[in-house]
Amino acid sequence: MAEKNIPTLYDWAGGMPVFEKLMVVFYRKVLSDELLAPVFKHMSPEHQLHVAHFIAEVFGGPQIYSSSEGSHFKMIQKHLGRHLTEQHRKRWVQLLIESADELELPEDPEFRSAFVAYIEWGTRIAVLNSRETENNEDVDVPMPKWGWGETKGPFIP
Numbered sequence: 509m510a511e512k513n514i515p516t517l518y519d520w521a522g523g524m525p526v527f528e529k530l531m532v533v534f535y536r537k538v539l540s541d542e543l544l545a546p547v548f549k550h551m552s553p554e555h556q557l558h559v560a561h562f563i564a565e566v567f568g569g570p571q572i573y574s575s576s577e578g579s580h581f582k583m584i585q586k587h588l589g590r591h592l593t594e595q596h597r598k599r600w601v602q603l604l605i606e607s608a609d610e611l612e613l614p615e616d617p618e619f620r621s622a623f624v625a626y627i628e629w630g631t632r633i634a635v636l637n638s639r640e641t642e643n644n645e646d647v648d649v650p651m652p653k654w655g656w657g658e659t660k661g662p663f664i665p
């Protein structure tokens with residue numbers, strides 16, 4: 509397959525409606541989870557939409573989060589001083605994967621490998637940032653970009 513025809517993870521997942529629905533289902537689970545509910549009880553009404561836009565952008569979607577809602581710097585800022593634990597992180601990952609299954613996001617090994625790799629990376633960064641009280645990043649640090657990685661996808665049956 510010519511490189512220019514390789515879809516982004518965003519397109520392969522089904523575009524923005526899929527990311528927005530994913531976060532609705534995910535935060536419903538989060539708020540009824542006894543470990544995570546206290547962490548998110550003060551989240552803003554826009555939170556789930558912002559996270560949907562953030563992840564969509566990382567996966568090659570439109571620059572909605574970084575152009576009008578926040579920046580990578582601001583996202584880091586939101587995690588500072590929250591003292592997230594490995595237990596929080598693992599539950600977050602588990603609930604997100606369950607939500608992806610429920611919404612029938614693509615199940616092919618290539619997509620799921622790239623998806624989980626980002627979630628694993630992003631949540632570990634969030635935990636590290638949550639131990640800091642100051643943001644040591646550059647204010648204009650670019651958004652992360654995530655592609656197919658080692659699988660060089662997408663899945664071709």
Ligand code: HEM
Nearest residue numbers: 547550551552555558559562583586596597600630631634
């Ligand atoms: C890939 C991993 C993650 C991404 C991409 C991410 C993304 C974000 C973004 C974009 C915001 C800002 C939302 C806004 O502008 O309103 C945010 C805030 C926040 N995140 Fe994360 N996050 C991740 C992992 C985690 C984990 C593992 C936890 C805890 C278990 C967590 C807890 C929070 C909390 C508590 C806030 C602030 C909510 C509020 O009170 O408004 N995040 N995150």
